[in-house]
Amino acid sequence: MQQTAFRAHPGKFVETNQTDWSAALRQAVIRVRPDYFALPETERDHYRLHLSTEDDFRIRQAVTRDLFGIVVSTTEELDAILDTFDDGQYLLLNRTMLPLQGIGEDDFFLNEYLPTDGGHCAYALNYDLALTPMRQAIPTPIAS
Numbered sequence: 001m002q003q004t005a006f007r008a009h010p011g012k013f014v015e016t017n018q019t020d021w022s023a024a025l026r027q028a029v030i031r032v033r034p035d036y037f038a039l040p041e042t043e044r045d046h047y048r049l050h051l052s053t054e055d056d057f058r059i060r061q062a063v064t065r066d067l068f069g070i071v072v073s074t075t076e077e078l079d080a081i082l083d084t085f086d087d088g089q090y091l092l093l094n095r096t097m098l099p100l101q102g103i104g105e106d107d108f109f110l111n112e113y114l115p116t117d118g119g120h121c122a123y124a125l126n127y128d129l130a131l132t133p134m135r136q137a138i139p140t141p142i143a144s
Helices: 023-032 041-049 053-068 075-083 087-101 126-137
Strands: 004-009 012-017
Touching (some): 023 053, 053 075, 053 087
16 A cells, blocks of 8 residues: 655645655664654655754665665765765665655755755745745736
């Protein structure tokens, strides 16, 4: 049976499919944040947007252990191991991590960093962030 969650946006319903999460990623997230899948959608989005460096490392550490059997204990060790990965290993790791890091129904990943001053992270949902540039681009009518 497929698990889906629905979240309402102004005038629109978006379906998010939680079965796209691999067992390795689900287990890693549950190890780090046991209540993650019980949280409301807005809180899950907030956690994903504000994922701490420590939680990110612990999740990647668990996923790397489960997928490749590689045990690391520091960020430096993990980075050194990742530097040795071939394209196939990176593809598997990235495909596994996308449901946590990705945006939208397709879980696409922007290869850029968000500002740490709270710029993009001030929005309640990724959906709100996506709409804001469109709203700002619409010119305000000039009163006659």
